[in-house]
Amino acid sequence: MTKEECIEALSKYANIKLLITSTVWNELEKENKEIFEAYA
Numbered sequence: 006m007t008k009e010e011c012i013e014a015l016s017k018y019a020n021i022k023l024l025i026t027s028t029v030w031n032e033l034e035k036e037n038k039e040i041f042e043a044y045a
Contacts, residue, residue: 008030015021034041
């Protein structure tokens with residue numbers, strides 16, 4: 006899943022606001038660059 010797909014799925018199925026997921030994802034990317042580079 007891409008970042009956008011994940012954000013949309015969490016919004017649709019878990020009722021988590023887009024801004025919250027996007028903010029958390031961005032912070033995770035900052036803290037775990039190696040994981041997200043490998044994921045991409």
